[in-house]
Amino acid sequence: MAKLQNAINLRPTFEDFNIKHYVETGTGGILDSYGQNSLLQVSQLQIPDLRMHSIEILDRIYNEAVDYFKDNDNVCMHLGASHDKLPETLEELDENPTLFFLDAHYPDSYRDEHNVEIIRDDPDYIKIPLEGELRIICQSRDVSKDIIVIDDIRIYQDGPYEHGNFENRAVHGGQNLNFVEELLDETHILVESHLQEGYLICFPVDTPEDTVRKYIVGA
Numbered sequence: 001m002a003k004l005q006n007a008i009n010l011r012p013t014f015e016d017f018n019i020k021h022y023v024e025t026g027t028g029g030i031l032d033s034y035g036q037n038s039l040l041q042v043s044q045l046q047i048p049d050l051r052m053h054s055i056e057i058l059d060r061i062y063n064e065a066v067d068y069f070k071d072n073d074n075v076c077m078h079l080g081a082s083h084d085k086l087p088e089t090l091e092e093l094d095e096n097p098t099l100f101f102l103d104a105h106y107p108d109s110y111r112d113e114h115n116v117e118i119i120r121d122d123p124d125y126i127k128i129p130l131e132g133e134l135r136i137i138c139q140s141r142d143v144s145k146d147i148i149v150i151d152d153i154r155i156y157q158d159g160p161y162e163h164g165n166f167e168n169r170a171v172h173g174g175q176n177l178n179f180v181e182e183l184l185d186e187t188h189i190l191v192e193s194h195l196q197e198g199y200l201i202c203f204p205v206d207t208p209e210d211t212v213r214k215y216i217v218g219a
């Protein structure tokens with residue numbers, strides 16, 4: 001299962017980089033996650049001054065999360081497409097380091113009897129919103145102290161992923177990840193993980209290279 005805690009070691013990353021904000025696109029189900037939902041796992045770190053924001057396009061998933069976190073004032077849910085909701089979410093951040101987990105794609109996709117993923121015919125800014133999300137983030141803040149974790153990079157490029165390539169990429173996926181290099185090359189070290197569906201983990205460029213392994217699952 002592609003989850004933040006399968007990409008990075010949560011506690012050392014949040015603590016060592018002094019992360020004060022967590023922003024996630026794509027909440028995903030909480031009750032059906034067997035405790036593995038990323039927002040749930042981040043909230044369970046119980047870091048007192050960590051504010052958590054999650055953006056979700058589907059009412060039922062949003063409502064479930066609102067209900068689940070109703071007693072946790074540090075979790076703030078946002079209902080809508082990530083491109084529409086990121087600007088107001090970003091306004092709530094200050095200059096302190098933020099960890100972004102970009103994991104929104106294919107609302108309401110499901111698998112048929114042959115286990116082939118069936119994807120709704122939404123426009124690309126909803127189906128594969130990553131490039132726009134990253135552009136919105138980089139235009140609105142200095143990201144140089146932020147960590148950015150991108151999930152499911154196999155949507156954008158083939159590779160030796162633990163769970164194989166994405167059979168629907170030609171029809172529903174992206175062409176490449178060149179835009180990540182364009183936007184983050186000067187400010188971040190980019191590390192690919194091929195676990196599960198593939199992650200791209202972007203650390204501030206001044207992170208000592210010999211410490212990066214401490215934060216990456218399986219490194």
Ligand SMILES: C[S@@+](CC[C@H](N)C(=O)[O-])C[C@H]1O[C@@H](n2cnc3c(N)ncnc32)[C@H](O)[C@@H]1O
Pocket residue numbers: 002003004024025026027028029033036037038039055056057058061080081082083103104105106107108125126127129
């Ligand atoms: C893979 S799941 C997220 C899993 C969750 N982040 C976790 O790690 O536990 C993807 C979620 O993104 C949502 N989503 C898809 N496209 C979206 C979009 N354009 N904007 C916001 N949410 C979106 C889906 O409805 C789904 O809940």
